[in-house]
Amino acid sequence: MVNDMSQLFWMCSIAGFLVFIIGIYGLLVTFNLIRAIIGLELLTKSVTLFLILAGYVTGQTGLAQALAITLIVIEVVVIAIAVGIVLCVFRHNRTIDAQLLRNIKG
Amino acid sequence: MVINIIILIALVTAALWTAMTTRLLRSAVGLAITSAILSILIFRLASPIAAVFELSVCAGLIFAIFIISITVTQRVTPEAFETRKKERMTKFWPLPIIVIIAAVVLTQIHFQTTFNLPAQTTPNDVKIILWNLRHLDLLGQIVILLTGAFGVVILFKEWKNG
Numbered sequence: 402m403v404n405d406m407s408q409l410f411w412m413c414s415i416a417g418f419l420v421f422i423i424g425i426y427g428l429l430v431t432f433n434l435i436r437a438i439i440g441l442e443l444l445t446k447s448v449t450l451f452l453i454l455a456g457y458v459t460g461q462t463g464l465a466q467a468l469a470i471t472l473i474v475i476e477v478v479v480i481a482i483a484v485g486i487v488l489c490v491f492r493h494n495r496t497i498d499a500q501l502l503r504n505i506k507g
Numbered sequence: 508m509v510i511n512i513i514i515l516i517a518l519v520t521a522a523l524w525t526a527m528t529t530r531l532l533r534s535a536v537g538l539a540i541t542s543a544i545l546s547i548l549i550f551r552l553a554s555p556i557a558a559v560f561e562l563s564v565c566a567g568l569i570f571a572i573f574i575i576s577i578t579v580t581q582r583v584t585p586e587a588f589e590t591r592k593k594e595r596m597t598k599f600w601p602l603p604i605i606v607i608i609a610a611v612v613l614t615q616i617h618f619q620t621t622f623n624l625p626a627q628t629t630p631n632d633v634k635i636i637l638w639n640l641r642h643l644d645l646l647g648q649i650v651i652l653l654t655g656a657f658g659v660v661i662l663f664k665e666w667k668n669g
Contacts, residue, residue, distance in 0.1 A: 488580075
């Protein structure tokens with residue numbers, strides 16, 4: 402039982418790490434602002450998985466769910482605001498490629 | 508255990524497809540699929556309420572937000588699309604290799620722990636925790652939701668006026 406739990410914890414942790422790596426890579430490599438938001442979203446997926454996994458192995462699923470719900474609410478607001486900002490950037494510059502945005506160049 | 512491993516592989520594959528696919532729309536669909544697979548995994552990890560939230564909010568609402576934003580932005584020409592496709596291939600070819608190497612290295616580690624933890628002091632019901640013990644979280648959520656709603660209203664109002 403303990404061995405099974407330990408194995409499940411490690412397998413889920415590996416998947417969480419891999420999704421985190423994919424999110425970080427997507428965030429760093431792309432210049433498209435919507436793709437950057439998608440990368441950010443993948444990072445939060447990984448964090449959600451780690452939260453729920455921690456709750457499962459410690460037996461405190463209630464607390465983990467409460468924290469995960471808070472995380473999801475914050476995530477959706479961040480995404481909505483970020484998409485709104487991207488649309489405003491598109492309206493002003495007719496592009497969402499960060500390389501082509503010269504108006505905020507220092 | 509086998510089902511969990513299949514779900515985990517599907518989760519990583521969907522995330523990889525989301526990051527690597529050329530079209531934005533496919534990327535948004537990939538993100539929704541990743542959310543749906545994650546919600547199955549969360550359900551299997553004995554957290555049904557968080558799974559419902561993940562499925563309805565992340566796979567539903569966020570997918571809708573992305574679809575709206577993609578339809579509002581400009582579509583690229585076929586020539587520009589081909590150029591971007593080649594650029595993406597050169598940028599993203601190391602990603603599957605990194606993921607496979609990381610997966611192989613991490614699976615070689617034989618992690619073993621007994622999870623000896625102190626006795627649980629709080630109730631294990633999410634409703635009791637959310638409504639009785641973590642008032643501040645709820646207050647924060649309400650403030651953030653209102654901030655988000657006002658922010659979106661202001662941004663779209665500016666869009667409409669422009």
